Amino acid sequence: METKLTARAVSVFYGSSQALFDVSMDFPAYGVTALIGPSGCGKSTFLRCFNRMNDLIPACRVAGDITLDGQSILAEAMDAVSLRRRVGMVFQKPNPFPKSIFDNVAYGLRVNGMRDEEEIAAVVEVALKRAAIFEEVKDRLHSSALGLSGGQQQRLCIARALAVAPEVLLMDEPASALDPIATQKIEETIHELKDSLTILIVTHNMQQAARVSDQTAFFYMGKLIEHGATDKIFTRPDQKQTEDYITGRFG
Amino acid sequence: MVTQETILQQHIVSLRTRLLLMCAAVSVAVEDMIHAFETRDVGRAAAVIDGDNDIDALENEIDDKALKLMACTQPVAGDLRFVVSALRMVLDLERIGDEASSMAEGCILLQDMPPYVIMDEVLVFLHQSRNAYEQAVAAFRSNDIAAALALARTEDDATQGEVRLLHRCMQAVLAHEVDEQAFMHIVLIIRAATRIWRRSANIAEHVYFSLHGDSLKHCPK
């Protein structure tokens, strides 16, 4: 199995307090890895390392090494903007720009220098289709994205992330603000995408982790406790802490 | 979130309690059947046959509970294995109840036969089979992985005991120590006792799977 991302002895500090301790793990190319664990255990902190979003937090310092296709991404030489094109991110709350549906998806293409409107239109359509929202919006591509439902907005944000053809997609609780039907659509979208992308998803929903992911990593108090095949973790975890967490016996 | 989790634990505890109750009901049936065999107590034998309905009702109830639990709380890990084991255990328990009941019928049919010498040996085998069942229940009750594993591996002992005893019965018939009609009832009782033993070993396998996570089924010893 080809490895897409590796984390080696990654520790993260916010000022003097350490949020992540010495985390090492590999992420295979293609497929979904779920990051689970109680609130504050460092899932989002870890996720943000992979596209250097932590750079944007002033007091935050990342130690250790992270590689994308074997290339260190924490190195000075790595340009954060081009890294973020390769490693896209979708957040908990859908955050479309107050622009048309079309322009939301086209935005990243234009920023990256694409000028040919016909080409842009074609790429936007493909991205909307991959995010499984095209059929719902094809007749109103030029209306405001803010008129969409929460679930549609989230899939639009996925389309926006996909438009620039990332290799990795980071999703931080992408469905936690959605109803079950919208959640199911997001999960189906993830399922469609995982053959062509490496996906890391943070979720508080155990069933969701069990449904969508191939690998699951359990974090507790900033430490990686257990990482393995999702079906193994959810039927026969090795660590008692993992078992206690996923069966709801925590604390 | 917290209430949801508590509900799951409550469901699990309640499922376990009903399962233990079913174990006890089956235990009574097996015990009474052996007593009926030993003392030729037809009343006891009839009670075992009557009691089988209650065991069947418990099977339905536990099945239903386990299904609802799965649908409503979607258990994982140890909880999931417990529920799956419970569903498997009720099948074996119900069958053990059936075996006890058909053995009780055999006891009734044997009531007018003379006390053949071979009966003592059959009784020993019935006790062994009953012990296997009690060990299975004890392993379940006390979550004892080692005891479950040990019992799961006695299936061959059951078969060997049966073959030896059937051979003894054959000799007894040939020596005219037992008449042919009684022989048939006795053979059926012996075979049912073997099945109780084997199903007890199955229960031990389910207990092992529930506690340990590995299946013992179809794997080399």
Ligand SMILES: Nc1ncnc2c1ncn2[C@@H]1O[C@H](COP(=O)(O)OP(=O)(O)OP(=O)(O)O)[C@@H](O)[C@H]1O
């Ligand atoms: N910008 C920040 N400044 C200071 N501390 C932070 C910051 N972000 C996170 N932390 C701290 O780092 C730790 C890990 O937080 P993080 O947000 O990564 O957890 P999480 O697992 O994503 O939690 P949740 O499930 O609630 O989203 C927490 O103790 C948190 O308080």
Ligand SMILES: [Mg+2]
């Ligand atoms: Mg978070």
